[in-house]
Amino acid sequence: MSFLYNITIQASGLVLKGIAPFNEKIKKGVLGRKETFSILKQNIEKTDKTLWFHCASLGEYEQGLPVFKALRAHYKNHIIVLSFFSPSGYDIRKNSPIADVVVYLPLDSKKNAVTFLNIVKPELTVFVKYDIWPNILTELKNRGLRAILISAAFRKNQSYFKFYGHFFKKALFAFEYIFTQNESSKKLLESINYKNVSVSGDTRFDRVSSQLKLDNNLPFIQDFKDTKLCVVAGSTWPEGERFLSNFINTHNDLDVKYIIAPHNIKTGEILNLKSSLHCKTVLYSEKSNNNLKEAKVFIVDTIGILSKIYNYANIAYVGGALGNTGLHNTLEPAVFGIPIIIGNNHSKFPEAASMISHGGMFSISNQTEFNNSLNKLIKNETFRLQSGRKNLQYIKENRGAVIQIVNYLRI
Template sequence: MVYLLYDLILLLAAIVLTPYYLWRGLKYGKSRRGIRERLGRFAPESLRRITGRKVIWVHAVSVGETRAVVPLLRELKKGYPEHALVLTNVTETGRSVAAGLDCVDLCLFFPFDLSWVVRRVLRRLDPEIIILVETELWPNLVRQAHARNVPVALVNGRISDRSFPRYRRVRPLLAPLLKKIVLFGMQTELDAERVRRLGAPPERIRVTGNLKFDMAVPEIGDGELARFRSLLGLAPEAPVLVAGSTHQGEEELLLQAFEVCRAAHPALRLVLVPRHPERAAEVGELVRSRGFVPVLRSQCPQNAAGEGVPVVIGDTLGEMLRFYALADIVFVGGSLVPIGGHNILEASLLKKAVLFGPHMNNFKEIAQLVLFAAGGRQVDDLDELVAALTDLFGDREQRERMGRAGHALIERHAGATARTRSCLDDLLGSGR
């Protein structure tokens, strides 16, 4: 009865959301393929890539989770080369990042969690195992997989301060679902304790660490970086502030801080990378309202931008680390407004001094570790942002010291991929 009600609620949501997806497709030029895949209808040519092979199905909701799981995907591909790796995402941006991964055999949109849709997808993919990243607990997927004797594992699991009280309120419904999951690879001891209190069997819980500490350092040579600067119209010696994964309400504050800092550093340049690229036009209008003429990354042909561009708007996917590589200072968005923050370790990976706001609920532990290691600073408002930027742009040695400290933190906490892989090997080795 509970699952019937759940299906009815989701069906109503799907009816409401389908026109929205179609509207977005028309507005932003997206393909309608996403709707079909969310209903479990896959193109035959796509499925031919995995026909006759055992399937490992990995699900990561969006960009951050997809990037975090890449080292694990590569390890699985190395350890199980005959298997087909299928990666699903909920968001279009996550799906775009997934499409660029050479270790993945098939990328799909995650299906609506309706019982009949999930059954269809399980029949078509016939996975040997399903791996959910972080807290992607979909009741019908877990239930239907259990009915088909397909093990479901949770990796890089976390339960935030905000989510835990909500989960506790529905513990009588959640606990039976958790008993159908065969592995809980949790980020911290606190996450492990929380999932145990929600009803997960203790013998299935492991503390494996955070996969985000195992991100691979991108190979960006000096020559490539110089060409990228030239492409964006950034002079070779110009100091650069890169603001990544920004949300509505943050760009205005960053532009105000940028104006103040330019008074002391006239050569300063700003790169704004909104979390959702479709907001680029909106952000561009905001930049113009402040008296600057922005350049869109997507409209930067080789060497055509000159070297006088004050503001660049990053409206492409998959280039965040390239943008960060340009930076003298990185600000990570979703944190000056109550979004919950984004992954600040990407900046530390490239040895960059990193700033972030007070709203880091989704990355609370990482933020605390970075602050304790002196690899970054938290700013609570515009005044503190201006003060931090003024201080750091005036002290190169301090910036570089912060970058090295953040990178050393990552090295100290690496190893989650190997621990998670070991747990999954036990499941894959034992079969169904």
Template sequence: MLLYTIAIRCFGLLMRFSALWNLKARNLMQGQDLAWATLPTGGENDKSEGESKKPPLVWIHCASLGEFEMAKPIASALENEHPGIRILFSFFSPSGYQNAALSKHHVKAYLPLDTQQNAKKWIAHWQPSLAIFIKYDFWFNCIKETLSQQIPIHALGVALRPRHFLFTFFGKPWLKLIRKFQSVGVINKAMLTLAQNKGLNNSFVFGDPKFNRTVQRLETIQLLPKILLHWVTQNNILILGSCWPAEISFLNHYLKINELPVGWKILIAPHDIRTEHCQEIAKKLEVLKPILLSNHTHNKDTDLSNTSTELGDCVILDSMGTLAECYRHSKIAFIGGAFGKGLHNIIEAAVFGMPILFGPNHSKFPEAQQSIDAGFGFSISNQTEFNETLNRLFFDSNLLAHCAEISKQFSISQQAHILKFCKSLPKIV
């Protein structure tokens, strides 16, 4: 592990140097310097015989904000099953730490640089009774020190694939440590078979906690601007969610040889919502005469009976915070990112019941292959596939309805078994 130690030290020096001009690096360094903040104790109920007593602490490590959202229902269930515990969320990413909204009895901290000295100091300071790693981000020295102190560790929502780092030559030391975890909760049965074949006999099917948070949205309706709500409820909507130029290009070429079917409209939610970028999209899709939603939502006197005429065939959603709710009113989703580095969130769309199209670069996102296997996901590699798939969905109402039904059922069935896991734990002391 000498090379790992050298790499970690070099990374730390590089971050400190980058912090001179890079805000993200500066936030990370400042946060790690504050990682030893005093853990708040409870109130008067925590005092015994005149001494202040800290309640048991459960440490949950989240790489960033996405993992934190996965961890929130786990933390809530733990508190219900084990009253009186405290929850510590640790982060490596500044975006996760800064945007994580905590409940009253929760604490958050940056995980310090993964050196042996820092790991010993971290465990000695926080003294967790239980440690949970969400999905990945397995820091070697932190794990080794936690195990050496006989603190039980669980990994939950772990996504494994044959070429996972743990199964490479360089990943062997990590794999050896993870075999000593109390449990490793993988997402599905295929991953369980893979894990057991690699000697992870402590693995079990936990499910995907990303689905739990998303399924909750079925019962929580978010308000949309009235003009947009009227438009999406009066039409069949093809939505491009978190789209990049590649997805816009596919749609543009489709529209050059196909007309948009009667009753269908297109809602575009770009990943980049800067005005100049949205205007570029409007120019590329000029055949649809797209409008930017922000140009219309300010008019409180809009006659909703003329919404379809006013908003036309295509709306560009140039604001944040409403994409997930727009999926509720959509019929087909084309999710961005998978023609580049990685697929954006398809679960937000799937839970509302619809076929989902995406690009070919989705190997690191198991829910994509699962959606394909289930029958409502469509991986698109070229323009011909896109045109043929979209036309099938536009003109085959039975296929559209079938995809909608299995998409919603799939999302509900994929939820993690959080309550079962929490009930299986011994009393946390």
């Protein structure tokens, strides 16, 4: 398995280079990984003490951020290296204040693992949730370097728990301790005789709770919303945007404002969305030239402000689960105590199942179900407020993962 894995990694590198000219996202990753070692060498001296945080993408970064902040505050004299595998994480957080150096993780070949760790030499490595790379982790263990995995979530169909998965299973044992999101993940680890594990919960609950301590005011959103009921659709994809457009176009009688924040903000897709709406619609990029109070729909063609926008929502729709892209962050709106509508493809997201069972989230699969759910939440104030409070209570009940991790690390 080790031989096959290493051949696959080498082949993947060649394939990615071949595809790169035709795919902008892959191209960014290929070019970024070429610079990783030179960036590290320019920023790390041989005498520096370092910590290393690794995240697959932006979601895992947000998940790990409360722990990263705690470590940053304690290890003030250490160089902190933050790595991403995905361009969507790197592009948005390449200037993250919790890190001194931000790079793409090189492909997981044995040679790259040795080179990376020869430069970084981390006293402590923190991986978030998954993105478990066997060669890098094995090299960490061989050097006696500490590594932990936080907010881990496992499924029984993963190779770690199959008879043929010894090579990948071995990578898990490179972690000195694993903090899981749930009891089922803990039991799966124990089934392969991994004992240094505990259920800490998901650090995202701590992350989103901290949002309430920030200044979430956005005057232009307040101008747009005015005194009206507001539906915020966050991280939307075309399939969900069609439901939204149809609802808005056929319910002109409702005195409601709508904010749509697409996941992809490509100009063509934004203009298509705008043209599908038969009412006064303003883009974020056009806000200074429009009277926002007169608009019914506000389209957010920028990134980085959605978590604050949810502060103005009375109802949220979160995209990703109508297609196969994966449900986006539902905890961000939940912390503001509002009900949430999502698609029906959410089996890999336990927080969705929990909020649905608690009565604060509603899963839909077609236009009729979407219309019925949104209509009920708009027109029944008591039902809307009760549903939202259930989501906030769920957030409050699941905080505390960061404290457990920090206590383990004794900082």
